[in-house]
Amino acid sequence: MTDQVLVPGPVTTRPRGPYVRLRDLERDLAARVDGEVRFDPGSRGAYSTDGSNYRQVPLGVVVPRSVDAAAEAIAVCREHGAPITSRGGGTSLGGQTCNAAVVIDWSKYCHRLVSVDAAARTCVVEPGIVLDVLNRLLADTGLTFGPRPSTHSQCTLGGMIGNNSCGSTAQAYGKTADNIARLEILTYDGQRMWVGPTGEEEFDRIVAEGGPRARIYRELRAIVDEHSDEIRRRFPDIPRRVSGYNLDQLLPEAGFDLARALVGSEGTLVTVLRAELRLVPAPKAECLVLLGxxxxxxxxxxxxxxxxxGPLQLEGVDDKLVDYERRKHMHPxxxxxxPEGGGWLMVSFGAGSQKEADAKACELLKELKGSEHAPHISFIDDAKIEKELWEVRESGLGATARVPGMRETWEGFEDSxxxxxxxxxxxxxxxxxxxxFGYGDASLYGHFGQGCVHTRIPFDLVTAEGVAAFRAFLERAADLVISYGGSLSGEHGDGQARGELLPKMFGPAVMTAFERVKAVFDPGDRMNPGKVVAPYRLDENLRLGPEWTPADPAVHFGYPDDEGSFQRAVMRCVGVGQCREHTGGVMCPSYRATGEEEHSTRGRSRLLFEMLNGHADSAVRDGWRSTAVHDALDLCLACKGCKHDCPMQVDMATYKAEFLAHHYARRIRPMDHYVMGWLPVWARVAALAPGVVNALAHAPVLSGLGKRLAGLEPARPVPEFARVRFSDWYRRRGTRxxxxxxxxVLWPDTFTDNLHPHIGRAAVEVLEAAGYRVLIPPRTLCCGLTWISTGQLGVARRVLRRTVRTLAPALRRGIPIVGLEPSCTAVFRADAPEMFAHDRDFARLREQTRTLAELLSATDGWDPPRIDRDAVAQPHCHHHSVLGFETDRALLSRAGVRVEAVGGCCGLAGNFGFTAGHLEVSMTCAEHEILPAIRAADARTVVLADGFSCRTQIEQAGVGRQAIHLAELLAAGVRGTPLGDHPEWRAARRPGPPRVLGTR
Incomplete structure (x- = not known):
């Protein structure tokens, strides 16, 4: 970071402006702001872009703990002449939330629901609150905030206010501006006030009081009065005009509503500190009709x-989007x-009862029948399918972003x-x-009931010719939409993407009014400069661009879905931000625990992008040796949740392993890499004298000293090795x-073999009862998981080659390989074939590896034993992301088990939870879903967890329960005995008493 930078200047003189002394600015922010002040390369790299085509490395990042702290941060920036940019979920597609400014991230701390007035149907919120979180908090009132963008699980209300967001339900409820009662705002020069609709008496009172507030109101009135005719003429009278400033809300007929006028100003005029929202009754019932x-x-x-x-939602989807989702195996x-067709409308109706909602739909269908608009019809009455169908529409951005066999697509004209x-x-x-223009692959979908069209276009953004075509297309497309009386933006705002095109839409008089309004609030152009007014060109500050020259280094993994390129793999992230969700799925446990952008899948992808050094101003300059990237990846649990939950299938666990391999190449590694990474070797040694090893590992003094020397978490008990390994027991017993x-072939992974051999014994019993002849490998082998997760990929490759050479005869005979430990099974299904992308035996390994549930479910004539129990299940992260848990769920249902599968990650995640410094994040992850679910469960409820990590976390968390494996549950059913009462493995189930986390 340089000591000083030249930042954009006032509107009339940009790009020249005052120098900002960054070290002084950072010092004063840290001294005066109650929050986190970050000017380090990692933070600046993580915030360098959003969901748009644009990239600007910020001066620094401030994460205030309160709105008052944010106000103080703005005061400090004002004293230094530093520009500021507010950021919520960071999903902006127009470049609004990236800038060469101090970024204020509201999402970590400023997310309170301040108050609710159910009678008045209003509430007051801070700008960092996520829409879905707000609506969950409002659920007991029967009220909801009406507009619902497709990013509802991660977008913040501050971001929605900044963009004037809409979403599918704006069909019924209107835009965000239509649902704002008042705003508490702060100008760059320090004027703080609540604003809203202003009657004549109140206006006169404000002006009479004098001072900065009076000046603002007086000057705004003068601007609007002077340009009122042009505002009325040039503002299109359509449901989805989001472009430009809402000067129409300052007209007399709109009641001089300053709050609504400021909605959609994208942080270029004021900072929103709090918002009073208008709420609507939440529909008690909905129905969905598909029209083809x-x-x-x-x-x-x-x-x-x-x-x-009057539908609640009226959305359109074309055949290209559907085809792309099918190619990507989304929502099958x-x-x-x-229904039959090449274009579809999704029409939903909300009402007080299901009967009433259905009646509305039937009335519509009766109207359409026999008309020129008669469709093919599908009436959806399955709640699960209905939810998935809405995901079909909401996944449009991710579905069209990286389609196999197609050019990459981008934003730019995605919301006209x-x-x-x-x-x-x-x-x-x-x-x-x-x-x-040769962009015929672009799909069309969107909020058709309000005329808003979404698309992603296969622009070439890396050659001069391609960027010139990009600009030419946008200018022609802008002319087209304006010729239809439309708006350049119907949802995502202007930012840099459309700011330069606004004169086409509004003309010189209205643009002059915009500039004057900007000068009223921000004469020095310090508020998100270069966006909307006096904008950067639409083809500068590109995230890619003709001068983008990233490294594409030699790598260990094959990246078969990314043409073998690590650089292309990193580019999978399109910034949609689903990794910032707080419920559902697994992704991203470290973000859920920390609330840090840098610890989201998206933030890590951004840093890896910066690490490849494609720009002269890259925030990360030291390549694979980068401390910033290492620190961001340190809290990645390698859960692979992103590989499943991210619409782009970003696989951060693989990227982390790749990075660690290069980061520590020819260097001494942390001790925990040698201890946990080489666990299979130490386990084999421990098998020679497990009692001695266990005693030494749990001796009070030796245990604490040993864990500290080994880089392990001192408070985390070390699991005990079994007295008899599963493989030794089986070889003595012989095939039966x-x-x-x-x-x-039953795979004796390291964890089952050495730590929980009772699970292997249970699996043998179940498989033999199902009619299989159980074999195990002739010698001790390993999948290489622990070496992969610590980035020791050279060792992992050697281990895997040895394993596949040994298994080759069975693989070539087509014998199934049955895995019990999900993480090890997932290596065979994903990591190993990706490391050996052109080896046929590794392809056979992937195709022939089965989970226990998969094998049994495909066994003709076999029925599971009847087990009439309730169960709480923690699907292992790799089970969720690579193997799929639905087969297990179906098998358990056939057995009479009523299973509640929780989301999220257990937090132990192999070596992660055992590594020193990770305990807090590990336990926070566990407290997110699994531990509360266990505490709430009845004593007779079975706790199921196939993963060794999950079982260990549950056992050590002090909830008084032990989890069992599916094999144990089925074995008890086969025997007709209580759980854990099998005579051959009862004694082996636990080698000693459970040790609770934090005890010695």
Whole structure:
């Protein structure tokens, strides 16, 4: 970081401006602001871009603990002349939330629901609160905040206010501006006040009081009065005009509503400290109807007729989007429910009862029947399928971003809006424009009931010729939408993407009014400069661009889905931010624990992008040796949740292993890498004298000293080695059973073999009872997991080659390999084939590896034993992300087990939870879902966890329960005995009393 930087200057003189002495600025912020002040390369790199095509490395990042602390941060920045940019979820597609400024991130601490007035149907919130979180907190009131963008699980209210967000439910409730009662704002020069609708008496009172507030109101009135005719003429009268400043809200007929006028100003005028929101009754029932048409244009023609029936949501989806989701294996069950057609409308109705909602839908269908807009129809009455169908639509950005066999697609003109009654014609002309520029692969979908069209376009953003075509297309597309009486932005705002095009839409008089309004609030252009007014060009500050020259280093993994390129793999992240969700799925446990952008999948992807050094101002300059990247990856649990939950299938666990391999190449590693990474070797040694090893490992003095020397968490008990390994027990016992169904190889992973051999014994009993002849490898082998997770990939490759050489005869005979430990099984299904992308035996290993549930479920004529129990299940992260838990769920249901599968990660995650310094994050992850679910469960409820890490975390967490493996549950059912009462493995189930976390 340099001592001083030149930052953009006032509107009239940009780009020249005052120098900001960064070290002095950082010092004063740290001294005066109650929050986290970060000017380090890692933080600056993580915040260098958002979901847009743009990239600007910030001066620094401030994470205030309160709105008052944020106000103080702005005061400090003012004293130093430093520009500021507010950021919520960071999902902006127009470049609004990246800038060469001090970024204020509201999302970690400033997320309180301050108050609720259910009678008045209002609430007051801080800007960092996430929309879904807010609506969950409001659930008991029966009220909700109406607008619902597709990023509802991660977008913040501050971001929604900044962008004037809408979403599918804006069909019924309008834009964010329509749902704002008042705003508490702060100007750059320190004027703090609540604003809202202003009647004449109040306006006169404010002006009479004098001072800065009076000046603001007086000057705004003068600007609007002077340009009122042009504002009325140039502002399109459509549901989705989001572009520009909302000067129409300052007209007399709008009641001089300054709050609504400031919504959508993208942080360029004021900072929003708190917001009073208008709430609406949440629908008690909804129904969904799918209407299929010949193509998306014909579907759009039907929109005005359907809209007259007042649907809650009226969305459009074309055949390209559906095809891309099918190619990516997204939502297969939901896509089967689409009616015949090449373009679809999704129409939902909300009501006080299901009968009433269904009646509304039936009335619409009766109207359409026999008309020129008669569709093919699918009426959805399955709540699960209905949820998945909405995910089909909400996943549009991720589904169209990286499609196999297609060019990459990008934002840029992704949210234009036209009058709904002209939508069909607009789509036809827009598609012709796509074809003219060679962008015919672009899909069309969006909020058709309000004329808002989403798309991602296969721009070439890395060559000068491609960027020139990008600019030419945007100018032509802007002319097209304006010719239809539309808006450049119908949802995502202007930012840098559309700021330069606004004169086409509004004309010189209104643009002059915009500039004057900017000068009223921010004469020095310190508020998110270069966006909306006096904008950067739409083809500068590109995240890629003709001058982008990233490294593409030689790597250990094959990255088969990314053309073998680590650089292309890192580019999978498109910034949609699903890794910032707080519920559902697994991704991203470290973000859920810390609330830190740097510890989200997206933040880590950004840092890896910076590490590849494609720009002259890259925030990360030291490549694979980067401390910033290492620190960000240190809290990655390698859970692979992102590989499943991220719409782009970012695989941060693999990227982490790759990074660690290079970071520590020819260097001494941390001791825990040698201890935990080489666990299979130490386990084999411990098997020679397990009693002695266990005694030494748990001796009070030796244990504490040993763990500290080994880099392990002192408070974390070390698991005890079994007295008899599973493989030794099995070889002594020998193969049994007729094996009429043929042989299977039961894989004795390190954890099952050395630590929980009772699970292997239970699996043998179940498999033999099912008619299989159980085999195990002739010698001790390993999947290499612990070496992979610590980035010791050279060792991992040697270990895997040895394993596959030994298994090759069984693999070539087509014998299934049955895994019991999900993490090890996932190596065979994912990591190993990706490391040996062109080896046929590794491909066979992937294809023939089964979980216990998968093998048994595919066994013809076999039925599970009847087990009438409730169960709480913690699917191992790799089970969720690589193997899939649905087969286990179905098998358990067949056995009569009523299972509640919790989300999230247990937090132990192999070596992660044992490593010193990780305990707090590890336990925070566990407290997110699994531990509360266990505490709430009845004493007779079975706790299921196939993963060794999950069972260990539960056992050590002090909840008084021990989890069991599916094999144990089924074995008890086969025997008809209570759990844990099998005579051959009862004694082996636990080598000693459980040791609770934090005890000695």
């Amino acid at each position: 048409y010949h193509d998306i244009d014909v579907a759009a023609d039907a929109v005005p007729r359907i809209a007259r029936y 069950d939901a896509l089967k429910r689409l 809006a036209v009058p709904p009654d002209r939508l069909g014609g607009y789509l036809r002309d827009l598609r012709r424009l796509f074809e003219e 059973g007729g094996g009429e169904r043929g042989p299977v």
